């Protein structure tokens with residue numbers, strides 16, 4: 001079993017280090033190899049996603065990813081910017097299914113901007129498509145009929161792209177509360193109309209799942225009003241980007257939220273995937289030992305479960321994290337004083 | 352001075368009736384003519400936006416709009432559905448600037464799902480572009496290279512479209528807290544890159560306004576975490592649809608929120624525009640006298656201010672609404688028992 005570790009920029013390396021320590025402590029016989037990605041890869045190799053990084057990722061069963069983003073790279077051409085590394089990995093490795101669970105940890109309800117009874121009820125999973133939509137269509141600048149400069153991006157989804165993510169979402173719903181909410185903007189977009197048609201077709205294979213369609217503007221409202229009403233939400237790349245971040249913030253502690261981006265390839269014991277905390281590279285606190293590594297440690301747990309078939313080890317990590325939080329060992333993001341290594345040590349001590 | 356009154360579907364007619372009564376009570380010498388729009392127009396005339404409705408709107412200084420949407424019309428072809436009426440009005444009348452203020456009324460902080468101190472701090476204005484973006488680009492179904500069906504929609508903005516809305520937003524910021532947040536997804540979309548370039552260019556004309564750029568996913572997070580930090584937000588049609596609804600729900604009482612959609616044409620005393628409550632047609636409670644007419648009454652106040660230059664009359668209406676709310680006369684949407692006409696009567700009594 002082999003994991004590619006891509007720490008990336010900013011706080012990426014320090015939070016990844018703690019997650020690696022946790023995996024090592026479990027003594028599971030997993031090989032881990034590191035490679036550069038993002039702004040640091042651009043600086044060292046001239047590209048945010050160097051060929052050797054992609055090769056390492058391809059030769060692994062899973063990727064543990066830190067974060068990318070570096071203010072030094074803001075002025076670069078788009079294709080050289082750090083974010084292109086994550087978009088490139090998603091596309092090159094067909095990581096099409098982003099799973100973002102959002103749930104409030106017991107005792108941390110008061111960290112949300114939502115009223116505690118609203119936040120405490122949140123237990124949802126957003127399934128976001130990652131390989132299509134306006135992210136990867138033709139785009140550029142052109143002259144319009146009036147001779148003016150115009151920026152454009154083509155949004156599109158094909159039937160097979162929607163079908164593939166629909167099956168992931170329906171299966172996820174079967175393993176949870178058996179309710180699926182598909183989010184689109186079918187009253188305006190033909191891309192959404194096709195999305196909706198295919199979702200309805202795939203629903204026939206899952207008669208036990210209660211399916212609902214919701215417009216994206218309404219979904220953004222309901223995620224404020226009553227986020228506890230959602231079980232599984234499935235949506236496209238662009239709406240998923242917005243709604244999954246909104247949902248994460250509802251939980252109130254984005255330093256605790258993990259994510260998985262699964263591909264099509266099966267590994268010996270699961271599905272190939274990339275695992276990353278949902279927070280970014282936070283350049284302002286990078287290198288200071290202040291970042292909360294919990295989201296990356298929980299991403300490592302998802303990795304063990306989904307890509308390596310090590311559900312028991314994943315359970316152990318998640319229980320240790322919950323125990324540390326219950327002890328009140330909190331990072332600065334949650335009003336606590338615990339640093340990166342201290343939180344890592346606390347998790348190791350519980351294991 | 353002439354207002355076109357377009358009550359529309361569902362609760363549209365009953366809430367509009369109260370707003371019309373309020374305008375009449377002020378005895379401002381305004382002529383008001385009604386026309387059909389939405390599902391009821393389709394049923395009576397075969398089109399959601401009949402030519403005579405558009406003609407009446409064109410011949411007026413402003414439009415007071417109720418709501419459109421009718422479940423009977425869900426199965427119709429897209430171009431005949433009720434929502435096309437509002438999209439058609441926006442496009443045909445060049446109503447390009449949607450202004451959506453969101454502010455919590457004193458005493459109603461506890462109606463938000465956000466903690467009262469978070470909700471109570473909200474006082475923002477979203478300026479949404481309404482004539483461009485993926486809403487009005489070429490769209491349809493096509494076969495992709497693999498021979499599969501694909502839905503597509505072209506997103507685009509030209510320089511002049513962005514410049515026009517940028518000036519509206521900067522001027523609005525000058526009249527408020529002098530802070531503007533422009534929301535885009537420039538790390539992925541070329542449409543957003545052009546948007547950002549033009550915003551930066553227009554900013555030179557408003558050196559007193561503090562400008563910030565924010566990615567849409569981050570904006571969706573910040574609207575949960577600390578919505579009180581925003582002053583004016585400017586964004587495109589699609590992101591504006593999502594974020595303005597999210598912001599409205601943060602306030603907790605969408606039955607109280609008004610909106611203006613302004614055009615380019617100047618009237619004798621202001622700018623031609625369409626005014627509507629942000630809530631929809633709510634078919635489930637239509638015709639029962641239960642709907643809260645406050646948002647439409649407040650839309651009428653915006654109409655008097657922006658299109659007819661009657662700022663004093665607008666102030667009087669807004670003060671009357673605030674007084675009625677302070678008296679605890681609340682609709683069912685706010686946990687009260689007051690019906691549509693009762694709330695209208697209470698506002699009239701205060702005038």
Ligand SMILES: CC(C)[C@H](C(=O)O)[C@@H](O)C(=O)O
Nearest residue numbers: 083084086087241538539568
């Ligand atoms: C960095 C950016 C391109 C990316 C996205 O929009 O997908 C990020 O926001 C995310 O959600 O992983």
Ligand SMILES: CC(C)[C@H](C(=O)O)[C@@H](O)C(=O)O
Nearest residue numbers: 187188217434435437438592
């Ligand atoms: C009805 C729909 C087409 C419309 C939109 O998306 O603009 C509505 O959601 C709005 O915000 O006015």
